Amino acid sequence: MHYEMGTSSTNNYSGRGSVPCRTCKFTGYDWVVDVLNGNPVRCQESFRMSVNVFKRLCRVLRDDYGLECSNKVGITEMVAMFVFILGHAQSNRDIGERFQHSGETISRLFHKVLQAVMKMSKEIIKPIGDQLNETPTYIREHPKVCYRICFKDCIGALDRTHIPTVVTPEKRQRYTGRKGVPTQNVLAVCDFGMLYTYVHLGKYYLVDAGYANKTGFLAPYKGERYHVLVFQNGAPVAGHREVFNKAHAKLRNVIERTFGVTKKKWRILGSMTSFDTKIQAKIVIVCMTLHNFIKLNADLDSDFNEIESTPVVEDDIMPDVVIEDVVEDEDDNLLIDDANMAQFRSCLHNNS
Secondary structure: OOOOOOOOOOOOOEOOOOOEOOOOOOOHHHHHHHHHHOOHHHHHHHHOOOHHHHHHHHHHHHHOOOOOOOOOOOHHHHHHHHHHHHHHOOOHHHHHHHHOOOHHHHHHHHHHHHHHHHHHHHHHOOOOOOHHHOOOHHHHOOOOHHHHHHOOOEEEEEEEEEEEOOOOHHHHHHHEOOOOOEEEEEEEEEOOOOOEOOOOOOOEEEOOOOOOOOOOEEOOOOOOEOOHHHHHHOOOOOHHHHHHHHHHHHHHOHHHHHHHHHHHHOHHHOOOOOOOHHHHHHHHHHHHHHHHHHHHHOOOOHHHHHHHHOOOOOOOOOOOOEOOOOOOHHHHHHOOOOHHHHHHHHHHHHHO
């Protein structure tokens, strides 16, 4: 059955001078409808989600978050342009040619959908149900008893990732890190279902050695091997601390896999275009929001399936293979282990 939603737009926009520019008879709306009614792979490749999830996204943004069509562009085409930009890191000019609209129209509608998805982010990036007070299903049903015992109060993993950003010369130093390029330093938390969420108070997150082992944050042992690939390619584990670190690394790696899916699906995160810095920050948030929306609404998704079935590859900003007992000057107080969590960790590794 053919799918249509909203209205088609005219393409009588002009470029420089008086000669019409966007004159293709096959309009952007025609292309979107053709994709939605064609082979399902086309929708996944073009809009980074299945046809059913795309349809639901359009309805939710319209019915729940106030997205309205313009005089000449319907919601279907509007959302298609938005996710196409995020998924393919396309320039305004390229999108104008693809959808047969002026640059002004593309920009205005992009920001319109951006605001609607930002509203949705407040409802979709959060713990689900009574998640803060329950043992996660992944832990509760884990085949190894030691995981079910030692990590029963673990509700997720926390880490940072760097997203390239485009800034003016006077702001470049402020955004430039150790790799010499300007980036946004993004801190994220996810649960074991690979959903981004904000979680705190009374429980703990699995973190790497760059974070303090303080109440609510459970870090691995320093001076011991860490990271999944290190154990896969090295000698067998030796001693309780390495056993604990290996178990910790396998669980905490969910945040790396979650980052991996998001960056693979939304290529703009690896090649940000020259939006205002505040808009670039919002783009990161909406990409995480759409990540959650797809995960919650898709029965199957090729990007999630691929990352879950392939060996884990950690984020490129992870610390060195062996965690050194080194403290940075300005962060001394952040890397001192909290006595209570250190004792708690010792109890865990003795039982792992």
